[in-house]
Amino acid sequence: MKLLKSDIKDKAKDIQDEASSHEEKVQKIISNLSEDANIKLDKDKAEETAKETEQKATKMMKTYLGEERDTSEALEFLCIAEGGEVTHYEVLSTICKNFDNKEVSSAVSSILKEEQNHLKRCLNMAKEAVVSSQ
Ligand SMILES: [Fe+2]
Structure with missing residues (x-):
């Protein structure tokens, strides 16, 4: 079955x-942790860090894809980005084990699974795109 660009866009959406x-x-997790008496989190700092991470990811994507963007390369970059997210939530999940907050642990675990x-x-889309282009 041929993977159409519209299929890829729908799945990516x-x-x-x-x-x-x-x-x-x-x-919600940040708010939850901020309410914990033992944890002081700066929401503004967290938002600033998230924004910086997004900017870095955008720069990496532009560098990776270059001027001539190819569907397979775009899907490979998506895999790299998703791998980074899995790593981030794996680490966060480990950090959560240090705190006795089941709601936060459960939320992080849920995001990790997603x-x-x-x-x-x-990965499936990247593989299908390669097969479709042959
Ligand atoms: Fe993701």
Whole structure:
């Protein structure tokens, strides 16, 4: 079965929509942790760090894809980005083990599973794109 660019865009849009819900969950986690008497988090600093990370990712994407953007390369970059997200939430999940906050641990675990699913879906799209182009 040939993978169409519109299929790729639809699948990528689904993943992007889920990523937006992750941002809301992370904000809730930050608020939750800020309420914990033992943890002092600076929400402004967290938002600034998130913005910086997004800018770095955008710069990396532009460097990786170059001027002539190819679907397979774009999907490979998506896989790299999703792999980074899986790593981030794996580490966060480990950090959460130091705190007795089941709500936060559960939210991080939930996001981690979704990110692992994103990576799997992106890998499948990248593989399908290669097969379709042959
Ligand atoms: Fe993701």
